[in-house]
Amino acid sequence: MEDLLELRRTAQDLSRAERWPEFLDLVPRLRGDEEFWASYWAPMAAIGAGLLGRPEKRRLLQDAIDAGFCQPEIFEPELTGVFGADEDWPELLARMAANVPPPTLELLSWPTLTPMEPLELFRLTADREELLRARIPAPEPTAWATAQTLLRWVSTRWTHNNEHVDRPDAVELLDRVDAGERFACSEYSILLTQALNASGIPARQVGLRKANHHTGMGGGHVVTEAWIDDLGRWVVLDGQNGMFWSDVDGTPLGLLELMDRFHSGGPPSAIVCLAEPQTEAARTGWWMYFAAAYTTGAAWVEHGFVPMVDGRFYRSPRLIREASLAYPDLAELAVSIAVTDDVPLLRPHLRHPFATAVRVTDGDSGGEVPVDGGWPLRLSPAGDHHVELAVVTPFGVLRPAEIRYRTAE
Numbered sequence: 001m002e003d004l005l006e007l008r009r010t011a012q013d014l015s016r017a018e019r020w021p022e023f024l025d026l027v028p029r030l031r032g033d034e035e036f037w038a039s040y041w042a043p044m045a046a047i048g049a050g051l052l053g054r055p056e057k058r059r060l061l062q063d064a065i066d067a068g069f070c071q072p073e074i075f076e077p078e079l080t081g082v083f084g085a086d087e088d089w090p091e092l093l094a095r096m097a098a099n100v101p102p103p104t105l106e107l108l109s110w111p112t113l114t115p116m117e118p119l120e121l122f123r124l125t126a127d128r129e130e131l132l133r134a135r136i137p138a139p140e141p142t143a144w145a146t147a148q149t150l151l152r153w154v155s156t157r158w159t160h161n162n163e164h165v166d167r168p169d170a171v172e173l174l175d176r177v178d179a180g181e182r183f184a185c186s187e188y189s190i191l192l193t194q195a196l197n198a199s200g201i202p203a204r205q206v207g208l209r210k211a212n213h214h215t216g217m218g219g220g221h222v223v224t225e226a227w228i229d230d231l232g233r234w235v236v237l238d239g240q241n242g243m244f245w246s247d248v249d250g251t252p253l254g255l256l257e258l259m260d261r262f263h264s265g266g267p268p269s270a271i272v273c274l275a276e277p278q279t280e281a282a283r284t285g286w287w288m289y290f291a292a293a294y295t296t297g298a299a300w301v302e303h304g305f306v307p308m309v310d311g312r313f314y315r316s317p318r319l320i321r322e323a324s325l326a327y328p329d330l331a332e333l334a335v336s337i338a339v340t341d342d343v344p345l346l347r348p349h350l351r352h353p354f355a356t357a358v359r360v361t362d363g364d365s366g367g368e369v370p371v372d373g374g375w376p377l378r379l380s381p382a383g384d385h386h387v388e389l390a391v392v393t394p395f396g397v398l399r400p401a402e403i404r405y406r407t408a409e
Helices: 002-016 020-025 037-051 056-066 078-083 089-098 126-133 143-155 170-178 185-198 255-263 280-287
Strands: 105-109 203-209 220-228 233-238 243-246 270-273 292-295 298-300 333-340 343-350 357-362 365-369 383-393 401-407
Touching (some): 002 020, 002 037, 037 056, 037 078, 056 089, 078 089, 126 185, 143 220, 143 233, 170 185, 185 203, 233 255, 255 292, 333 383, 343 357, 343 383
Antiparallel strands (some): 105 401, 203 220, 203 292, 233 243, 243 270, 292 298, 333 343, 357 365, 357 383
């Protein structure tokens, strides 16, 4: 091995110095270097022979091509300088191109994450969430059933009163409620939003605004929105009233849908009440709050932004131009390639803050990998393959995404 390394060093030095006669004297020994003969030494020797006007230049290049040489570009412009005037040069180039082997692995299609604003949730710290979980209803089998249970439970904790807490902490809020205090819509939202997050359901606090909310009174209302895994959508939940808005087919609606309907001038969307039923007048009154809104981490309006409600300034989240950028699809995932022990792995990249794993379906096999793990790609047999990845949460497996790839021997 040491003799081979010395031979390579000597040949390299001679070629760099363009000492071609001495380099060509090494050709019989360089033929024994199976790793580099066809890809490097043979074409280099062909160039050296050509520059010296020796007839073996053609044989050396033919030897290289016959052995699989396919990278003429790394020897340019010298290679074309020596052989470019030959009548069959285009044919020789075509033979080199035909020697290019297919890649061992080529990804053909893959999922991506839609560009979005950073997701910010309205959560307690981990230790406070643990305390809160001990005081709220246990999760149901599905996210939507859990959300409805919590919505109904929160709306019945106290009777509305226009008092407020200084600190948005659901554990402290429950202590004060147990002591007989009563609070307003924002406190219902604090409890519901933090309880949803403590249950593994991504949730944010939403401020709703009437038109001309900067003046007068009663210009704002505070609710919650949550990503519901089994529905694959964001849904608005009103903790004060124990209700949500739905489509004609009963599909729960999200904030952007409700605002679009409000601004289109259509009739109010249907309300589903899990607590006290709402009168028609109350339904119409609540509908008026969809003129403007913000959510945890983002605020937007079509024209000018007015950070006032009922004649007072309020602290806003980050302002954005496009509301849809605040609403990621949390079932989405992207992939990258990791390598362990020369084995390519599909590595998932997720947005869901409560993902527990990634489900993999790979032909007849499959399993789950950690959210920061990877799935080894099958390199044989040669051909086209596909793998499905899906986000796993405490409430089940979300919508799968397909990765297609091709392998060669």
